[in-house]
């Protein structure tokens with residue numbers, strides 16, 4: 001899943017079923033997402049990987065580097081009513 005926020009392109013979820021990994025599908029999906037994002041005005045693509053997820057090597061192989069950025073978040077209370 002990918003989207004443009006008006007400034008940057010984001011890849012939110014990328015996954016290949018375990019039995020199908022290692023056949024180039026992840027790379028093809030990432031290239032397709034980058035092509036789509038570029039065609040929709042994004043000049044830079046970003047994504048988040050959980051600390052400790054060994055998948056960072058996959059992204060490094062595709063030219064992605066760690067950004068100097070802190071991700072913040074907080075849980076919202078369920079809306080009343």
Ligand SMILES: CC(C)(COP(=O)(O)OP(=O)(O)OC[C@H]1O[C@@H](n2cnc3c(N)ncnc32)[C@H](O)[C@@H]1OP(=O)(O)O)[C@@H](O)C(=O)NCCC(=O)NCCS
Pocket residue numbers: 013014015016017020021022023024025026027028048049050053054055056057058061
């Ligand atoms: C990451 C993922 C999408 C890669 O998909 P894939 O179809 O296996 O990847 P590819 O076959 O296109 O691999 C391309 C290259 O990346 C390398 N690679 C794949 N997974 C890797 C990993 N976890 N660490 C380091 N390198 C990896 C492959 O060895 C291959 O290298 P090569 O071209 O030199 O042979 C897949 O492993 C996956 O779905 N992982 C679980 C979900 C996940 O963690 N997604 C990311 C959340 S941010």
